[in-house]
Amino acid sequence: MKFRFLLWMLGRLMGKASRTNLDFQQQLGDKDLTFQLHTLDGKVARHFIVKDQRITSKSGPAVEPAFSLGFKDAAYGYATMTAKNKQLAFMQGIQDKNIQIQGNPALVMWFQGLIKYLKPRKKK
Template sequence: MIKFRLLLWALSLLMKKGAKNNPDFRKQLQGKDFAFQLQTADGGIVRQFVIKDEKVKSKGKSHPEPAFTISFKDADTGLAILTSKDKNAFMKGIQDKDIQISGDLSLVMWFQGITKYLKPKKKK
């Protein structure tokens, strides 16, 4: 449970850092103005992400009007899927009903597209 909460917090740090230091990531934020949240299905763990003015803000509580919400069956499932090396883990999670998505699916696709900018750079 703690690990999932830490993972969401780390994700917020990576997004904030990317918005500051990565021009490719910043391009993905251009013109975006919305909030989304990642959480456990029971709402016990939730983190909101607000995208506005090419910046990312985040809080460890729910947003009143998220554009989309990704809910994981539980903290362990969320941790396993978000840290999986399997590119299909997310889609499999949806098919297995371990992930519920509500809201704007085009923005969910946008979110999946930006995650490639958040992976740590491999040392050469």
């Protein structure tokens, strides 16, 4: 349940950032694609649609995603995406085959670059 909520919240945060954050919009550029995050058992899936410098998300698997990240199960996906050192957690998961990438790996790196724009801003 936590993983499902995390994916939903990620969609909300990226949607808001795509409307209000100019740096985030620049990262989206002219991309027109769909990607998904899911569990390998198929119990949890959410796809994200990038079009016209906006991101929307929908529950369930995508028809033809440009890339997908599959986690061995929901608990592992939640732990990986909330880890202090996300890059290390992802690399370890890929090595251990607990995370599977399908599609274009360069787009996975692009997606990970988007996440840094979703961190809360420090108050001045």
